Every structure is written in structure tokens, then in C-alpha cells.
Amino acid sequence: NAGVTQTPKFQVLKTGQSMTLQCAQDMNHNSMYWYRQDPGMGLRLIYYSASEGTTDKGEVPNGYNVSRLNKREFSLRLESAAPSQTSVYFCASSDGAWNQPQHFGDGTRLSIL
């Protein structure tokens, strides 16, 4: 009963390095989302994908890119990491309806030195 799987769970980067956070869901959901969580700020939407083949910016997209590889997978890329991107990143999926819940992975804890 995997649900939403995120890799890696932890990562330390140096400023300027790049990396890709991976996310996969096995619930056949249409929509997928990437959030960052910082203390006192709840969850902020970075990018979302309403359906396979589409992606759109959320509230805080600067410094990030995404790829919806197929219906199951949605990756988040940091091209040139900055200390301000130190955060916990969560991937989520839903069937896209307004009254349906989002299902979250366990997060990736990213530190940028």
C-alpha cells in the first residue's frame, strides 16, 4: 500500500549544485503537486500538474522546474541550489476534484549549505 513515494528522504547540497527530487504515486491520480514546508508558513505550492502532459506554476515557483514524466511520476528539479531553498519538500496527488483530498508522501528534507 505505497501511495505516494518520494526519494530521497534526506539530502545535503552545496550552493550552486543541482538535484532532482523524485515522486511516484500508485493511486492512478490525475493531479500531482509539489509543496515546500517552512516553519510557521504551512505548505506552499511550488508547481502542480493537473493531468499528464501539463504543468503550471504555483505560489513559489522561482528556482524550480518540474517534469510530469507520465501519469505516475512528477519530478522537481533545482538547477542551482540556494540556501533559501533549504526546506522540507512534499509531493502530493489527488484525482483533481475540488472536494477530494490530497495524498502526501513523507517528504524530502533538503539542506543547502
Add this chain to the structure above:
Amino acid sequence: TQLLEQSPQFLSIQEGENLTVYCNSSSVFSSLQWYRQEPGEGPVLLVTVVTGGEVKKLKRLTFQFGDARKDSSLHITAAQPGDTGLYLCAGAGAGGTSYGKLTFGQGTILTVHP
């Protein structure tokens, strides 16, 4: 941009006490969801309220959606240490372009002491 103001940000109480967490906005939401998050894990849905004035109960937790669908509250009766965690409210927009996007409040960190 829709905003959700959640209060209080921190709540530290003794076992057996009652508490209420509030979620307020100037925007109307189609639905309001409440999530609970444990350390090291992602948020997990507790309840969804969709009708203005709706009240839902989940054991000792009571959720209410405001009549105008702009605010919501979570009331816990006789809190227990197992209720400790981060509580998040999240509002969903209406219409075909919402794609299930949610606006989250800042969260309430609840600590219940034995």
C-alpha cells in the same frame, strides 16, 4: 490570491482540556479540509467540509464550516497526548480550473501534556 489565517500557531495544554483551532479567510472556499501531520511524515486528511454551516464529528474532534464558507474551526474535547501534532486547514477553490489545488493555513502545533 486566497489566504487562510490559522490560529493559534502554538497550543500547549494539559490532558483532559478542551481546545479550538480557527481558520479564517476573506475568500469563499468550495470546501475546507483539515489535515494532521506527525513529525517525519506527510499530512493526512482528517475531514472535508463542503456545505456552509456543516458540522462533522470524528470521535472527540468536531469540525465546523462557516455559513459563508470563509472560515472553519476544529474543536477537540478532552485532549489526549495522542492528539499531539501539527494541524493544518486547507481551502479548495471552485470551478473547473481548480484541479484540486489547496491553499493551506500556517498550521497549529498542538502539544498535549500527560
